[in-house]
Amino acid sequence: MGYQGEETIFALASGVERAAIAVMRVSGKGSAALLEHLCGTLPPPRHAGLRRLWHNARTRESVLDHAVVLWFPGPASYTGEDGFELHLHAGPAIIRAVSDVLVEQGARPAEPGEFTRRAVVNGRMDLLEAEGVADLVAAETEGQRRQALAQTDGALSRMYTGWADQLKQSLAWQEALIDFPDEELPPEVEQALLSGMAALLADMEQHIAEGQQGERIRSGMVFAIAGPPNAGKSSLLNWLAGRDAAIVSPVAGTTRDALEIVTTLAGIRVTFIDTAGLRETEDAIEAEGVRRALFHVKQADCVIQMFAADTPPRTVFPGAVLVGNKTDCGPVPESVDDVPVVAVSLRTGDGLQALRAELESRAETLTASSSGMPLLTRARHAAGVREACEHLQAAMQQDWPEMRAEELRLAMRALGRLTGEVGVEDLLDAIFGQFCIGK
Numbered sequence: 285m286g287y288q289g290e291e292t293i294f295a296l297a298s299g300v301e302r303a304a305i306a307v308m309r310v311s312g313k314g315s316a317a318l319l320e321h322l323c324g325t326l327p328p329p330r331h332a333g334l335r336r337l338w339h340n341a342r343t344r345e346s347v348l349d350h351a352v353v354l355w356f357p358g359p360a361s362y363t364g365e366d367g368f369e370l371h372l373h374a375g376p377a378i379i380r381a382v383s384d385v386l387v388e389q390g391a392r393p394a395e396p397g398e399f400t401r402r403a404v405v406n407g408r409m410d411l412l413e414a415e416g417v418a419d420l421v422a423a424e425t426e427g428q429r430r431q432a433l434a435q436t437d438g439a440l441s442r443m444y445t446g447w448a449d450q451l452k453q454s455l456a457w458q459e460a461l462i463d464f465p466d467e468e469l470p471p472e473v474e475q476a477l478l479s480g481m482a483a484l485l486a487d488m489e490q491h492i493a494e495g496q497q498g499e500r501i502r503s504g505m506v507f508a509i510a511g512p513p514n515a516g517k518s519s520l521l522n523w524l525a526g527r528d529a530a531i532v533s534p535v536a537g538t539t540r541d542a543l544e545i546v547t548t549l550a551g552i553r554v555t556f557i558d559t560a561g562l563r564e565t566e567d568a569i570e571a572e573g574v575r576r577a578l579f580h581v582k583q584a585d586c587v588i589q590m591f592a593a594d595t596p597p598r599t600v601f602p603g604a605v606l607v608g609n610k611t612d613c614g615p616v617p618e619s620v621d622d623v624p625v626v627a628v629s630l631r632t633g634d635g636l637q638a639l640r641a642e643l644e645s646r647a648e649t650l651t652a653s654s655s656g657m658p659l660l661t662r663a664r665h666a667a668g669v670r671e672a673c674e675h676l677q678a679a680m681q682q683d684w685p686e687m688r689a690e691e692l693r694l695a696m697r698a699l700g701r702l703t704g705e706v707g708v709e710d711l712l713d714a715i716f717g718q719f720c721i722g723k
């Protein structure tokens with residue numbers, strides 16, 4: 285603790301859009317001197333004070349603004365360093381004038397994510413929590429907000445740290461087995477060691493298996509609408525979008541290019557893709573459309589398979605939501621291949637509420653954690669846990685005690701890299717480069 289960034293950095297922490305107030309954030313060694321230069325006396329720590337900001341408070345040279353000032357002495361600050369905030373009137377000329385004084389006095393504009401990076405370097409948060417901050421700032425949906433907030437609160441960090449502790453415990457036992465001849469330790473120790481490792485491995489594997497769910501919440505998911513021509517796929521897309529996004533016509537083969545709309549379903553960001561009607565065709569362009577439709581069916585998190593009342597499908601795509609359209613024209617079968625059919629009419633609105641409920645429940649199922657464990661949210665996490673799993677597996681298969689201990693150490697290191705405890709210098713640039721300036 286007590287680390288002070290040699291360079292004092294500043295950035296506008298509020299957005300660039302027109303607003304009443306702009307928050308200028310400053311952090312680093314020179315903060316106290318800078319704030320005194322601007323407003324004379326420091327307000328009490330973490331208490332808002334109304335101050336005149338001067339070009340130079342000592343000489344009382346030209347007032348820049350009247351501002352609310354907050355003084356955050358380290359180490360109990362966001363970055364762990366001394367820092368302060370100025371709540372300025374948000375006029376561009378004021379922001380420029382204050383920035384100019386800060387630069388004159390030796391501060392420099394912050395790089396993207398530099399405040400949070402300093403917070404990590406100073407031990408105020410770990411890497412996972414920092415990634416949570418980035419996700420929280422970017423969150424657009426309720427699901428993203430909830431997940432990012434949990435990660436910022438350390439839910440994922442605590443789980444990984446707990447796993448690393450269990451590995452450390454196993455390692456301690458393993459080393460005891462190495463150090464003491466086997467007569468002195470009861471055989472149950474070896475047994476307990478192995479069953480502990482097996483239980484941990486099962487948890488990790490479950491976590492990886494649920495990995496997609498967290499990534500789906502974070503980046504959203506894709507529902508592809510597919511089925512034969514004239515089933516009403518484009519009509520469904522327009523209903524979901526609440527506007528005439530796609531061309532609807534009685535001509536079979538109207539849709540060629542896949543068309544996307546983005547909306548929120550049960551708090552999850554969902555992209556719906558309308559695709560070309562699936563059929564054999566001589567038309568080269570339509571054939572390309574069909575090829576793309578099949579590509580989207582394969583890639584999607586969920587397929588909405590549509591058909592018109594009079595032409596039910598012979599086979600159902602795996603996991604599809606089956607929708608029978610045009611109930612106004614005739615009866616729709618209750619199920620196909622034991623898969624229940626949601627019967628609707630996009631013309632009359634019949635069944636659409638039930639369809640929305642079904643789609644929402646799909647969105648929830650596809651993003652739920654069945655184990656109750658916090659979900660991993662990035663490919664980086666999946667790769668790290670997978671690596672830890674591989675070493676743990678290798679440890680369990682090892683008969684040679686020293687090698688087993690080494691595999692346990694490697695598994696611990698893989699988890700340590702996730703929270704940023706070990707060897708992450710190279711990771712920092714990659715992670716913080718994606719932040720916005722001012723965070």
Ligand SMILES: Nc1nc2c(ncn2[C@@H]2O[C@H](COP(=O)(O)OP(=O)(O)OP(=O)(O)O)[C@@H](O)[C@H]2O)c(=O)[nH]1
Nearest residue numbers: 513514515516517518519533537538539561630631
């Ligand atoms: N009677 C009736 N007609 C419908 C209904 N839904 C859609 N239609 C009509 O069916 C025709 C085809 O609808 P589209 O939405 O273009 O069907 P599509 O599946 O996108 O067709 P392609 O893009 O050619 O594959 C249009 O004339 C729609 O107005 C419905 O519930 N009842």
Ligand SMILES: [K+]
Nearest residue numbers: 514533535538
């Ligand atoms: K059509």
Ligand SMILES: [Mg+2]
Nearest residue numbers: 517518538539
């Ligand atoms: Mg269409």
